[in-house]
Amino acid sequence: MEVLTRAEWHERRDAHVDRVRRWTGPHQERKLRKEKHPVLDFLFTYYSHRPVRLERWHPGPGVILEDATEYADIPHYKVTAQGVTLDEDSFREARGKTMTFVEALLKATLSRPARLNCFGLHEWAMVYRQTPEQVRHNAWPLRLQENTDEVVENAKIQCGHFDAFRFFTEDARPRNALQPTREGQTENEQPGCLHANMDIFKWAYKLEPATPSELVADCFELAGDVRELDMRASPYDLAGLGYPPIKIEDPQGRAEYVRQQAEFAKRAEPLRRQLIELCEELQAGGQRGDDLVLTVLPHGTR
Template sequence: MAVVRPAGAEQNPSPPLPVGEQGEGSGWRAARAAYLARVAPWAEDRTARMSRGQKHPVYDFLFEYYSFRPAHLLRWTPGFGAFLEGATRGDVAWGEFVERDGGLLLPAEAFPAHRLSYLQWATEYLNAVLTREPSFACFGLHEWAMVYRDPNVRHPYVPLRLSRAETDAAVDAQPLRCSHYDAYRFFTKEAAPLNRWELSRVTTTEHDQPGCLHANMDLYKFAYKISPFCPSDVVADAFEVARAARELDMRASPYDLRAYGFEPISIETRAGRETYVEAQRALSLRAQPMRERLRDVYARLLAAQSDLPPGPLPEGRG
């Protein structure tokens, strides 16, 4: 079956890296060492908190909502098509690599056949969001909608900044314009009908847009979900974007996180909303090149497959 390429993407995407273009001699070892030095503090911080039974309302999310554990983050890969001269099985923790000409190679064809439908959908999704106009009208109210008129909160060990009545009033005073299903699905039953859209998993591609904090945070998910076929430096870049997005997300939330070193962005005020939009816009500009790079990794990997399953693309995979 012919390869299905995303609308608007290159018709002839760049081929995977040829053998030896990256990773010759000590080059790949230096790249691996640099990557591990970069991600080790994030992984070790999470592991240390877990050993103490200590929760963190901002950073735990990056390892709990997202399923890439610290041990996974500490596995380096150059991505598919790059030859690691002189490498042995002990140098790479991923079983998909094959021995080739005195080193290791990760062939694109090793991508699991049962995940090709996801690869198709995700390539189309990334391209759709990449080419869509960003919107900055939500004011970060999704976390507020998750506690609206409900005695339960998602972080019961962290106090709210305002009273329950004031928190509910902040939601009542602004229209809810959440475009991301994986935030919307956690709205309270009273908040969900107030949203401009009734979102669902199957309409994810129709609504996600590059101004959305959570859509930008999810770039990390798209990077690690095709590991080890996505280069680790892309995973690390996406993690940094997700970390910055999560910090902004929780600073604008109704929770009081000053004990954790995070000054609030008071979106219940006009000045706070202006501050939030400025930060949201800056994060979107930072995330767009990351989204384009991920789209290209997915498109190249998709183009390298020759036995894609027939039928329409499945919506909402991811």
């Protein structure tokens, strides 16, 4: 077990809070102004992890915090003679099914090659044959206006991610080469999928407080970067917000999309592996020696 003095864990906590406030601060300011952001709001609305939860620091398993009475009443922590630490037995009892699912999903995703031929058409399928009033981000114009539907009709849509597919319009769903389901999620997800890579953040916070917060923040940062590509390749004209379009209707735009998609797949791999390692460590029943088995990569490591 690693024992952190109050000064040591305060330093790690404060560094984490400073890091994530570059996202939570502007989001909360926009919320006060009742100002919507079509790119960044997704990280706090589609995902259920509130800013205050993202800012809260957790050390992860195998760490004892000295003089940390403020953690004593947080679910799945326990007080020991040395300090406060994660109550792994309590966590396993409450989250065992979640851990099993997350581990299986992430391992299955890693076992497959990245498929890089979707070109972000899921966002186009979400506005297919909709009126301007029906479009989700209708405060922002569509780049191609009435020609948006033609992009869908002239393309081969191959979305395998259920949580993207379920937002397709009724007219767009039959045009998808795949018909993903919630039950088939483990069989369908692959590491090139933008939504699967954004969802690594979801699986990280679903395992809190066992997930070290530095890892949660790494997953959140990846999700934010992927979301930018997602919306730059979308049918919306967001240049006024500082997001120049990636024109996936053109060969050059498709090539740029694939290049960035492949880079995100590489960035996602070590994060998936760390979450798998976390699940395996927790499922093992907390049998570890003096050294912490789980290794959390430092921020910035790829």
